Amino acid sequence: MTITHVDLRRGAYHDSVTLLQVSRTVADVEGVEAAQVAMTTELNVEVLSGMGFEIPEAAGPNDLVVAIRAVDEDAVAAGLAAAAAALSAKAAPSGGFGDAPAPRTTSGAVRVGGAELALISVPGRYATTEALDAIGAGASVMLFSDNVPVEDEVRLKDAAAAVDVLIMGPDCGTAVVGGVALGFANVVEAGPMGLVAASGTGAQQIMCLLDAAGVGISHCLGVGGRDLKAAVGGRSTRQALAALAADPATSSIVVVSKPPDEAVLTDLEAYAAGLGLPVRWATLGAGRPDLTTALEAVLKAEGHDVPEWPKWLSDSDPEPGAGLGSLRGLFCGGTLADEAMLIAAESLGDIRSNIPLRDDLALGSGLTHDGHLVIDFGDDGLTQGRAHPMIDPTLRMERIAAEAQDPTCGALLLDLVLGFGAHQDPAGELADAIRAAKGAARDSGRELPVVVSLTGTKGDPQGFAATAQTLSGAGASVFLSNRDATRHALTFLGGAR
Amino acid sequence: MNQPLHGLLCVESPSVATAGVQLFADALRGQAVTVTEADWQPPMAGTETDLATVLADARRAEANATAYARLTAAGAELCDVKQAKDALGLERGTFLHAGPPIEWERMSGPLKGALIGAVLFEGLADNAERAEDDLAAGKFAFEPCHHRDAVGPMAGVVSPSMWMYGLRDEVHDAWSWCSLNEGLGKVLRYGAYGPEVIDRLHWMTDVLGPILQQSVRRTGPFDIKAILAQMLQMGDEGHNRNRAGSLMLLRELLPGMITADASSADIAEAVRFSGANEHFFLNLGMPACKLATMAAHGIPGSSLVTTMARNGTDFGIRVSGTSDQWFTGPANTPDGLFLGDYGPDDANPDIGDSAITETGGIGGFAMAAAPAIVKFVGGDVAFALRATQTMYEITHGEHPMFQVPILDFRGTPTGIDVVSVVRTGILPQINTGMAGRVAGTGQVGAGLVTPPAECFPAALAALATATP
Numbered sequence: 001m002t003i004t005h006v007d008l009r010r011g012a013y014h015d016s017v018t019l020l021q022v023s024r025t026v027a028d029v030e031g032v033e034a035a036q037v038a039m040t041t042e043l044n045v046e047v048l049s050g051m052g053f054e055i056p057e058a059a060g061p062n063d064l065v066v067a068i069r070a071v072d073e074d075a076v077a078a079g080l081a082a083a084a085a086a087l088s089a090k091a092a093p094s095g096g097f098g099d100a101p102a103p104r105t106t107s108g109a110v111r112v113g114g115a116e117l118a119l120i121s122v123p124g125r126y127a128t129t130e131a132l133d134a135i136g137a138g139a140s141v142m143l144f145s146d147n148v149p150v151e152d153e154v155r156l157k158d159a160a161a162a163v164d165v166l167i168m169g170p171d172c173g174t175a176v177v178g179g180v181a182l183g184f185a186n187v188v189e190a191g192p193m194g195l196v197a198a199s200g201t202g203a204q205q206i207m208c209l210l211d212a213a214g215v216g217i218s219h220c221l222g223v224g225g226r227d228l229k230a231a232v233g234g235r236s237t238r239q240a241l242a243a244l245a246a247d248p249a250t251s252s253i254v255v256v257s258k259p260p261d262e263a264v265l266t267d268l269e270a271y272a273a274g275l276g277l278p279v280r281w282a283t284l285g286a287g288r289p290d291l292t293t294a295l296e297a298v299l300k301a302e303g304h305d306v307p308e309w310p311k312w313l314s315d316s317d318p319e320p321g322a323g324l325g326s327l328r329g330l331f332c333g334g335t336l337a338d339e340a341m342l343i344a345a346e347s348l349g350d351i352r353s354n355i356p357l358r359d360d361l362a363l364g365s366g367l368t369h370d371g372h373l374v375i376d377f378g379d380d381g382l383t384q385g386r387a388h389p390m391i392d393p394t395l396r397m398e399r400i401a402a403e404a405q406d407p408t409c410g411a412l413l414l415d416l417v418l419g420f421g422a423h424q425d426p427a428g429e430l431a432d433a434i435r436a437a438k439g440a441a442r443d444s445g446r447e448l449p450v451v452v453s454l455t456g457t458k459g460d461p462q463g464f465a466a467t468a469q470t471l472s473g474a475g476a477s478v479f480l481s482n483r484d485a486t487r488h489a490l491t492f493l494g495g496a497r
Numbered sequence: 498m499n500q501p502l503h504g505l506l507c508v509e510s511p512s513v514a515t516a517g518v519q520l521f522a523d524a525l526r527g528q529a530v531t532v533t534e535a536d537w538q539p540p541m542a543g544t545e546t547d548l549a550t551v552l553a554d555a556r557r558a559e560a561n562a563t564a565y566a567r568l569t570a571a572g573a574e575l576c577d578v579k580q581a582k583d584a585l586g587l588e589r590g591t592f593l594h595a596g597p598p599i600e601w602e603r604m605s606g607p608l609k610g611a612l613i614g615a616v617l618f619e620g621l622a623d624n625a626e627r628a629e630d631d632l633a634a635g636k637f638a639f640e641p642c643h644h645r646d647a648v649g650p651m652a653g654v655v656s657p658s659m660w661m662y663g664l665r666d667e668v669h670d671a672w673s674w675c676s677l678n679e680g681l682g683k684v685l686r687y688g689a690y691g692p693e694v695i696d697r698l699h700w701m702t703d704v705l706g707p708i709l710q711q712s713v714r715r716t717g718p719f720d721i722k723a724i725l726a727q728m729l730q731m732g733d734e735g736h737n738r739n740r741a742g743s744l745m746l747l748r749e750l751l752p753g754m755i756t757a758d759a760s761s762a763d764i765a766e767a768v769r770f771s772g773a774n775e776h777f778f779l780n781l782g783m784p785a786c787k788l789a790t791m792a793a794h795g796i797p798g799s800s801l802v803t804t805m806a807r808n809g810t811d812f813g814i815r816v817s818g819t820s821d822q823w824f825t826g827p828a829n830t831p832d833g834l835f836l837g838d839y840g841p842d843d844a845n846p847d848i849g850d851s852a853i854t855e856t857g858g859i860g861g862f863a864m865a866a867a868p869a870i871v872k873f874v875g876g877d878v879a880f881a882l883r884a885t886q887t888m889y890e891i892t893h894g895e896h897p898m899f900q901v902p903i904l905d906f907r908g909t910p911t912g913i914d915v916v917s918v919v920r921t922g923i924l925p926q927i928n929t930g931m932a933g934r935v936a937g938t939g940q941v942g943a944g945l946v947t948p949p950a951e952c953f954p955a956a957l958a959a960l961a962t963a964t965p
């Protein structure tokens with residue numbers, strides 16, 4: 001007999017990453033079959049209903065639900081106790097005789113700590129308020145939060161420029177300031193190259209390629225993925241360029257971006273030409289070089305050798321060019337997904353996506369299509385009320401298993417990003433999924449090639465080489481360069497150039 | 498040359514503040530970076546858009562700085578004592594009361610009781626039943642004390658013959674007024690209207706008022722703000738504990754009282770009455786805070802609270818940037834200790850203009866200065882320290898004159914910001930007395946209370962609407 005327990009705790013807020021960890025802790029308790037501890041956002045209610053839990057109608061987005069299904073009452077009690085322990089462990093320390101309580105707002109934390117920078121990762125609908133608050137306290141902001149309206153982004157950036165602080169974001173995953181890695185970032189050497197990045201994983205890809213080429217970076221200033229779009233007009237990019245140009249540690253700059261608006265790019269190029277140091281562009285887009293190619297040009301222009309980019313080839317893959325199936329790209333990094341589509345589209349033609357190259361290529365809400373498709377699991381639409389896939393890979397793992405069963409899937413192209421902020425041991429889990437996928441395909445009589453674009457450095461806490469070897473051991477081909485990974489995947493689809 | 502971004506890129510290893518996902522703070526600590534984490538919670542429900550609008554209001558920072566500067570700069574000197582008809586031009590048949598405006602039908606027991614008492618005191622009815630009927634029939638006019646730059650503790654009922662302390666703010670050229678304190682027990686302000694209450698009011702009008710007037714006019718003015726600053730260093734918080742303040746006030750008043758033109762028996766009784774009342778000073782501290790909040794009021798774009806007041810039914814606030822609009826919600830019932838065999842069922846919801854003290858940065862906000870108060874309001878000393886320190890999260894600044902010795906003479910948290918209240922969900926901490934629910938009962942206890950949360954999102958919405 002199974003017992004289901006659901007209780008609602010009003011106004012008990014915890015962030016989604018913490019709750020993910022708590023849910024896992026509870027699910028690991030003996031006798032617990034399923035557990036979810038989550039804020040009752042619309043999305044989580046769907047997830048909970050999908051798991052067979054009934055959520056009280058009165059639940060609102062600021063309420064916490066603890067849902068457990070277990071073999072008996074004792075197991076439910078053990079699960080509840082584990083939830084209580086895990087939740088209280090996360091509570092901020094306070095109390096004590098005369099101890100001041102922890103600051104409750106971003107500006108409070110800025111003032112208490114004398115901070116120059118604020119890293120804000122609250123849910124998107126509260127992000128504008130916290131960012132304005134940090135600006136008011138005189139701090140530059142790395143705004144990790146996504147789902148921030150573009151009007152608010154413009155408002156924030158104007159308010160920041162007025163007091164000479166920088167808004168890195170919104171939806172900024174990566175930054176390195178004065179050697180400090182913020183959000184998702186790789187461990188790289190200090191050096192003379194300054195980065196301005198309107199793309200998180202794009203910046204990580206460039207940083208890691210630079211690291212492999214033996215070139216260090218001074219700073220990597222994120223500006224948010226929309227900064228080079230017409231609506232935002234490069235507001236933060238301009239400030240970041242000026243700041244890097246004045247920085248004695250920076251001798252040249254690379255701007256990394258998702259496909260920019262042409263007019264904005266032209267304006268920025270003109271602005272950059274007057275800064276007195278070389279500014280080079282790795283801006284994705286049809287007809288423009290991919291990130292690896294753009295970086296190779298930068299390295300040559302700076303007088304560096306272009307190394308052979310690290311790769312591990314699988315020996316279990318089918319013969320190149322033999323396959324008839326479609327490309328299935330399952331990404332956590334938006335820019336990596338974008339780049340893969342741009343490269344693949346040249347030979348494959350139309351690719352369906354939730355971040356399509358053209359509007360008419362958009363995938364429906366089911367995210368399914370029997371042709372070529374690339375999904376960005378880190379896109380705003382898939383992260384509302386849940387953690388980024390670099391932290392919580394559940395959705396992508398499910399999709400990898402589903403693709404293995406799909407006879408139209410001709411090659412799986414995956415990314416894996418290492419570094420601070422990312423999953424602490426992502427290789428084992430992904431390797432298991434790859435092994436299972438290849439096994440399932442083999443059981444249905446086909447050989448499924450799996451290619452992984454692995455963004456990381458030797459200094460990363462997860463270990464680049466060890467991760468690559470684990471994935472390679474599971475039968476995947478692994479590449480540091482996302483371009484090379486994509487090209488390799490294309491070889492199995494008969495469309496390689 | 499000034500480095501861009503305030504030199505952010507030149508800092509060896511920047512210090513980082515975080516709000517949100519704890520993982521990122523942990524990752525920074527792993528790099529040996531100095532991290533200060535905000536214990537962030539979502540704001541009050543449905544306020545996201547208004548918060549963003551108000552925070553983006555370019556006027557707000559300056560408006561709040563101005564409001565705060567005026568609030569803390571305002572002076573408060575006891576300059577006169579007059580009857581309400583002369584001080585406020587209060588017409589016969591018109592009564593002032595505490596809190597936001599309210600009609601007779603919705604009034605609580607203690608407010609009705611105090612009005613009945615005031616009608617009897619003014620000789621407008623022969624007995625309580627008649628007074629109540631006439632009040633219910635709409636024969637008299639009611640108005641909040643706050644609408645006449647006055648404040649009144651508990652029911653706060655003021656009638657034309659009552660004497661009022663007149664306090665002046667030289668800096669901003671303003672006056673504020675408050676009635677004389679009647680002492681404890683069965684008193685009009687707690688809704689009692691028995692014969693002993695009415696007799697005492699007559700004695701205060703005939704004897705006490707004229708003696709106090711002579712004292713103040715001959716030997717005043719007296720600096721009430723200076724007494725407030727001193728009493729906080731002597732264990733008072735200025736709302737529910739006024740012992741040191743009352744003694745210091747009496748010290749100022751005594752020379753003028755004992756030389757007043759009155760019989761020695763009347764002077765002796767006036768001195769005894771004043772000295773026996775440990776809340777004697779409350780009626781001076783309140784108008785002093787009223788002067789401060791009046792100075793901060795009416796600044797477009799300012800989100801600082803300039804009034805918190807209760808009429809026993811509704812709790813109302815007013816905000817500097819939204820002119821004289823009240824934002825109200827149902828008053829909460831205080832939580833605390835009870836006199837005699839009274840219990841929670843006997844207590845009326847929160848009542849009185851005395852929350853002007855918290856609005857001005859003392860009272861519950863200065864609880865750490867008055868550890869002795871915690872027994873009276875049912876807490877412990879750690880609670881008192883925590884209460885004051887928590888209020889810094891919702892206030893604009895720290896009062897330059899009102900200081901808390903045990904917090905290393907930190908200024909009291911002053912200037913409640915509607916935005917901070919909505920963002921943090923932390924409600925202002927108010928120390929208060931409790932009136933009996935039934936008209937005529939009087940005081941039943943004392944304790945702690947907070948405003949109803951809905952006042953603050955409502956005020957925020959009005960601020961958002963008023964944002965250009």
